[in-house]
Amino acid sequence: MDRIKLHDKFFRPFIPNDRIESAIDAVAEKVNLDFEGCEDIPVVICTLTGAIMFTSELLKRLRFQCEVSCIKLSSYQGTRSTGTVLTMLGLTGDVKGRRVIICEDIVDTGNTILALQEMLLAQGAAEVRICTLLLKPDVYDKDVKLDYVAMEIPNAFIVGFGLDYDELGRQYKDIYVLDQ
Ligand code: IMP
Secondary structure, eight states: OOEEEEEEEEEEEOOOOHHHHHHHHHHHHHHHHTTOSSSOOEEEEEEEEHHHHHHHHHHHHOOOOOEEEEEEEEEHHHEEEEEEEEEEEOOOSHHHHTEEEEEEEEEESSSHHHHHHHHHTTTTTEEEEEEEEEEEEEOOOOOOOEEEEEEEEOOOOBEEEEEEEEBTTTOOEEEEOOOO
């Protein structure tokens, strides 16, 4: 893994793909433990665009029937959270009376997850669970329970495995951190 340059910034290798995959194996087992054998059909919601890789890897490991929907929210500009969560693309399916598993790339301040949970409950979801690839525990300050967390990282800006810096860097299979 080499250093990469995206726009004006350099990023250095941080989490190799094999560690990401093992963390997804483990978190998928926890989801399976709770949902395998269920009689309802839960809806897995991919939060575009950052969670595309995580959602596809998680889905391959799930051993119960589920539907998949997408939603696109935005709160980040460059390397910082703006604090305002905007809906860029509305939910592609119906969640009324359904159990929902939100699939998120990273929980930072928690603004996105809080807004999304409120939105889904307002649309009549029976239950909302959160499954995130990454969590920055030093920044997260909301009361929303994070049901499934694959990995925790320090408060640093990262890219790769779906995560971007101003729309670049999503396609890397490894995760890189800002090299200051
Ligand atoms: P929150 O609303 O502050 O929890 O931020 C969540 C969203 O911000 C994520 O879904 C990402 O799109 C983005 N984000 C947060 N931290 C990072 C990062 O380190 N790199 C890239 N995007 C990030």
